[in-house]
């Protein structure tokens with residue numbers, strides 16, 4: 214089978230074109246069917262070794278990647294900053310060079326520094342999947358969000374998607390924006406100006422100050438997690454005031470169409486950016502995002518190892 | 527090979543300080559400029575088709591010695607300077623220990639004498655250890671031979687401390703060079719704040735970090751009536767502030783680096799740490815305003831901010847890499863390509879940015895000009911020499927340059943210090959520096 218995918222790495226959705234994104238989504242659709250079967254394991258990655266290197270801690274993403282790898286029959290190892298030689302002062306590059314020297318096929322990396330995955334991909338032959346690099350990118354999160362939208366709404370083209378919250382420090386926002394724009398969606402971002410960079414207008418994103426404007430006419434609303442440390446950083450006065458103006462709650466949901474999807478990358482601050490009832494309500498697809506994340510990661514792993522196999526031939 | 531008496535024949539001599547631009551012979555006798563008609567037994571060196579300029583000055587160089595010898599030394603840094611066409615350098619004082627005492631200045635002067643191939647003029651720290659708080663022994667530093675004062679690498683944040691240092695320095699006739707940065711705005715930033723920092727998810731440094739301190743320095747200069755030179759300016763706002771202040775007669779000057787006039791923050795999109803420096807590469811609008819500042823004279827100096835780092839120090843995640851790139855061996859080629867060949871500056875104005883400009887800021891009347899009886903320091907340019915920059919061939923100990931592979935037009939093809947050819951690509955003349 215001839216694939217469109219011809220890359221050893223997945224670093225950000227900025228790097229991909231619409232055809233590549235669509236191929237990942239289509240592949241993930243097949244794996245979603247596998248996940249619904251009684252026997253959930255397929256032999257696609259048998260004999261492959263994958264290292265999940267999580268320099269920045271994570272529970273959900275590493276679990277999702279590890280499950281995806283195991284369902285594809287790969288051998289997997291998880292290492293963290295504290296169990297690696299980084300703790301002994303070794304550089305990131307040297308640490309991963311050592312991993313590579315043990316004939317590992319793929320490294321999944323989570324790191325707090327933007328560009329860390331790009332840096333490794335450029336300096337190493339091993340395939341690299343970015344599982345989140347600072348505020349830069351989290352491509353599989355972006356893909357699973359887009360997968361969920363496509364599944365529910367049929368097509369991304371012309372879809373009105375509003376992303377609400379901390380865009381400045383958000384890799385989820387950045388990944389969504391690039392992926393959605395490439396597939397022809399209309400993207401709106403909203404939040405206090407201290408957390409919503411105006412620069413996104415330059416790439417055709419609509420920026421608005423009032424949550425009402427972001428909710429009206431939206432087909433999808435993606436509520437981002439607001440972190441306590443941003444209050445300490447002086448970006449807004451208190452989470453209470455943040456909620457008052459930028460939360461999706463009983464008061465503001467009236468601006469949203471009943472057909473609109475409500476998404477959240479998790480973990481949710483219930484009662485801060487999103488009310489509990491709404492998070493668990495009929496419009497919420499938050500748990501389906503998690504389910505789809507597994508399928509999307511399987512699709513990505515499958516396409517990248519497929520490309521690496523062809524390269525070696 | 528050191529020749530004692532010779533005549534450079536047929537070159538176009540350009541000395542902006544004296545408004546000279548004509549084809550004429552230049553005589554050199556015993557290391558000094560001499561009247562070409564009266565030198566006895568002079569050898570004739572044909573330099574027709576080439577530009578003969580007073581030796582180029584780079585007034586912003588980090589030689590790293592003492593304390594950073596794995597990055598660069600006086601020996602390697604001055605060889606890099608020679609290969610790049612520079613005959614005089616001003617060494618920044620943020621060494622380890624900082625050049626805040628006569629002992630360290632003496633150390634630098636001794637090593638320059640023993641290991642150096644070009645002239646090194648030390649600058650002294652404004653504050654003890656460059657700590658930004660207590661005034662260094664400025665009078666003693668002057669006596670030890672510093673030509674200027676700076677806390678480069680950092681910026682004194684307190685207005686009162688800075689103002690006192692400027693006033694005190696005036697007592698000793700020492701110009702101030704300032705690295706302009708508001709630490710509150712700067713801290714944590716790794717690149718210019720703008721479109722690309724937004725896209726790349728990196729903490730940005732706003733233009734106002736630099737411009738705020740430029741505005742402060744303008745007020746201090748006005749109130750003290752003393753000279754403050756703004757180092758490596760990068761922002762449009764800075765150029766605008768300086769232009770207005772100069773029009774009102776405030777004694778402020780500025781320098782720009784070759785990288786800020788040729789590169790922008792977009793270059794960072796692949797996270798190459800050879801594009802990470804402080805101040806950061808800014809937007810295209812900023813770049814164009816710096817070029818305009820050079821054209822209209824607001825910016826009178828080009829200086830490299832040559833900042834060597836080892837390969838392992840730079841080969842890390844962008845956030846963790848040190849700021850700074852080297853520039854001595856690329857500056858003249860890059861600037862000839864970007865400024866002369868793109869018709870921003872004519873050749874006389876171009877040369878002025880490397881000779882008269884820095885000499886005026888440093889108040890060194892005999893430097894950067896051709897005077898009979900004074901040291902024969904010369905830079906010879908071939909304006910049309912096409913070449914590709916290759917970092918493997920550098921004399922510098924460091925390789926942290928974004929210009930590897932850059933296709934340049936124009937080059938410094940020979941460097942003469944005290945009458946001796948230290949670097950030469952001329953036929954039949956071998957320069958004395960070797961790898």
Ligand SMILES: [Zn+2]
Pocket residue numbers: 678679680705757758804805
């Ligand atoms: Zn500096």
